[in-house]
Amino acid sequence: SLWNPALAPQVTGAGLRVAGTGNFCNGMFVNSQNFATAANNCTPGVSPYGKYIVKAPKGDFAPRFGIAWDPFGKGTTSIRMGYGIYYDQILNGWYEQMIGQNPPYQETFTVNNSGSGTVATTPRLDQPVPTGIPVTAGASLTALNIRSIQPQWKDPYMQHWSLEVQHLLGAKTQVSAGYFASKGTHLIGAFELNEIQPGVALRSQCVANGSSSTLQTPGVATVACQAPGTYFGGSAGGVSSNILDQIRPFRGYRSITVLAPQFNSNYNSLQMMGQRRFTGASQIAVAYTWSKNLTDNISDRSDAPSNSYNIRLDRGRATLDRTHVFTANYIYEIGDFRCGRIAIRIVVHSYYKL
Numbered sequence: 001s002l003w004n005p006a007l008a009p010q011v012t013g014a015g016l017r018v019a020g021t022g023n024f025c026n027g028m029f030v031n032s033q034n035f036a037t038a039a040n041n042c043t044p045g046v047s048p049y050g051k052y053i054v055k056a057p058k059g060d061f062a063p064r065f066g067i068a069w070d071p072f073g074k075g076t077t078s079i080r081m082g083y084g085i086y087y088d089q090i091l092n093g094w095y096e097q098m099i100g101q102n103p104p105y106q107e108t109f110t111v112n113n114s115g116s117g118t119v120a121t122t123p124r125l126d127q128p129v130p131t132g133i134p135v136t137a138g139a140s141l142t143a144l145n146i147r148s149i150q151p152q153w154k155d156p157y158m159q160h161w162s163l164e165v166q167h168l169l170g171a172k173t174q175v176s177a178g179y180f181a182s183k184g185t186h187l188i189g190a191f192e193l194n195e196i197q198p199g200v201a202l203r204s205q206c207v208a209n210g211s212s213s214t215l216q217t218p219g220v221a222t223v224a225c226q227a228p229g230t231y232f233g234g235s236a237g238g239v240s241s242n243i244l245d246q247i248r249p250f251r252g253y254r255s256i257t258v259l260a261p262q263f264n265s266n267y268n269s270l271q272m273m274g275q276r277r278f279t280g281a282s283q284i285a286v287a288y289t290w291s292k293n294l295t296d297n298i299s300d301r302s303d304a305p306s307n308s309y310n311i312r313l314d315r316g317r318a319t320l321d322r323t324h325v326f327t328a329n330y331i332y333e334i335g336d337f338r339c340g341r342i343a344i345r346i347v348v349h350s351y352y353k354l
Helices: 090-100 240-245 342-353
Strands: 065-068 077-087 109-111 135-137 142-149 155-171 171-190 205-207 222-224 253-277 282-294 324-331
Touching: 090 205, 205 240
Parallel strands: 142 253
Antiparallel strands: 065 077, 077 155, 109 135, 155 171, 171 253, 205 222, 253 282, 282 324
C-alpha cells in the first residue's frame, strides 16, 4: 500500500483532530497543476511507476497449441487436444471513477433558487450560480467513502484445455465426447479494505453517537458497538453501521473499495454430441454437457466477499453454473420446387437467393 500511517492526522482523546496535522492526500496521486495542496493539508505522492498509476506487467506469456491424431489411419476417428492462455484487461471506467469521485477532488455545493423568476436570479446553464442566490459550499464532515485500485497489479488470465474423441459411424453419423476445462487466475474483483474483522464489534465499546467517528474518551459513556442479536443494514430490523466508523482499521474513512486481481475460478465439464445427416441438407443434432463451475467472486465489481480477510469462504458454485445442459436442433430441407408451378418456383428461388 502507498498509504503511510505516520502521516495520518493526530487525534485528541476527545476524538478531535489536532489542527495542522495529517496529510489528507496520503497515498494519493494528484494529476492537476492548480491543486492548492497547502491550503487543503494535501501533499500528494508521486507515482513510483512514472506516468502510470499501477505497475503494468510486461511478461505476459500466452501460448496456444492444438493436436489432432488419427489413431487408426482410416479417417473415421480423431483424437484432439488443445491448450491456451488468454489475458484480460481492466475497464478504463474504474480509473475514471477514482479520478472524478474520490475526495478531496470532488466538491459539493447547494444552490437554493430564490423563486423570484427574474433573469438575474434564476439559474441557467451559462450562469449556474447567479447573483443573489444563497450558496452553501463545503466538504462533508462524515466519514469518507473511497475507491481504489491495487497498485501491485497482475493481469487476470484464463487457461483453457480440452481432450476430445470424434468418430464417424457410417457415412452420415458422427459422435463425439470430450473433457473441457478452464481455470481463471488473478480475476478482477472488489473487496472491502476498511472492514472490521468478524466478532470485533461485539467485543468493542463505542460512543453512543454512532454518526460520528469519536474515539473512546475517559469519562464518556460508551455502549457496545454491536448489541448481541442485532445486525447492521438498511432493511427492516437492521441498525445503522455508522457507529462502526469508530473502530475501523482506517479511522476517518468508511468504505474503502479496492479493485484487485485476487480471485479465481474453475470449470470442468464432460461434453457429448451426436449428429445425423439425411438426404440433401437435412440433419439432426443433440448435445449434452455435465459441468461444474466454481469461483470465489462472480463479478468484477457488483459483488464482494462476505469476509475480506478470508475470501476463500465464499468459494462455491457460480451463479451462472448449470450442472446439466441438453440441446437439440434439426434442419429440414423443403426442396426447391423445380417441378412445381412457375409462380412457386419464382418465389422459392428468390428466397434462397436472399
